[in-house]
Amino acid sequence: MRLYLSKSEFIETSEAIDLSMSLQASTENVRAWYVDPPRMEIVRANGFIGSIQEGGSVNFRDVFFNPHGHGTHTECCGHITQEVYAVNDVLKEYFYRATLITVDPVQLENGDFVVQAAHIAPYLQKDFSDAVIIRTLPNGIDKKSLNYSGTNPCYFDIEIVALLNEYGVKHFLVDQPSVDREEDGGALAFHHAFWNVPEKPNFERTITELIYAPNEVADGSYILEIQLAAFHNDASPSRPVLYKIQ
Numbered sequence: 001m002r003l004y005l006s007k008s009e010f011i012e013t014s015e016a017i018d019l020s021m022s023l024q025a026s027t028e029n030v031r032a033w034y035v036d037p038p039r040m041e042i043v044r045a046n047g048f049i050g051s052i053q054e055g056g057s058v059n060f061r062d063v064f065f066n067p068h069g070h071g072t073h074t075e076c077c078g079h080i081t082q083e084v085y086a087v088n089d090v091l092k093e094y095f096y097r098a099t100l101i102t103v104d105p106v107q108l109e110n111g112d113f114v115v116q117a118a119h120i121a122p123y124l125q126k127d128f129s130d131a132v133i134i135r136t137l138p139n140g141i142d143k144k145s146l147n148y149s150g151t152n153p154c155y156f157d158i159e160i161v162a163l164l165n166e167y168g169v170k171h172f173l174v175d176q177p178s179v180d181r182e183e184d185g186g187a188l189a190f191h192h193a194f195w196n197v198p199e200k201p202n203f204e205r206t207i208t209e210l211i212y213a214p215n216e217v218a219d220g221s222y223i224l225e226i227q228l229a230a231f232h233n234d235a236s237p238s239r240p241v242l243y244k245i246q
Helices: 117-123 159-167 189-195
Strands: 002-004 010-012 039-042 061-064 073-075 095-103 113-115 131-136 171-174 206-209 220-228 235-244
Touching: 010 235, 095 117, 095 171, 117 159, 131 220, 159 189, 171 220
Parallel strands: 095 131, 131 171, 171 206
Antiparallel strands: 002 010, 039 061, 073 206, 073 235, 095 220, 220 235
């Protein structure tokens, strides 16, 4: 389907670019925060067997996973507030003008890899700043199966928040487990600054983590769709989708 943005610009919905990592019951599933691999277990109750292979009439499985630790997810300020607000209540629109930026993180003297404001600033565009998507290098396909726990992954300098504020960015998407350092004593400085918590929580902004932007997808301007599972939770599994503007 062709959808027109203006008389001269359009997107083809059949040419969607999926930035999500699928959830699977496997040790090969991406994970972080020391969670075990996801599990999908056949339901067995009162003679019922939720498996066609085992003689049941349907496949019917319980799924055990953590949104933050098992794949692509979108979270709201409820992640760090006393009251657990639901991202499903926060996200009211689903299509945004977005900019995809590839960054080679800098290594600090302590060995940390960090994305800094200077990496992003030259590529931000006022007309495509509803959302900013960051792809970090290296960008191997192994990102889809890494266990990030205890590895001190790349994170994002808090100075980026001022830049996002300047451009009015509401949705920040990254391909790392967190915008903050894995071990930071519970500070979560980027999260707090981005959502202005506890001073005046911003209920319009979201952070999406653990995306994967394939190398063949060029940097630049896109229409972003954030597909969100309707979980009443601070974070929910999500599927960010890009559409090339033609």
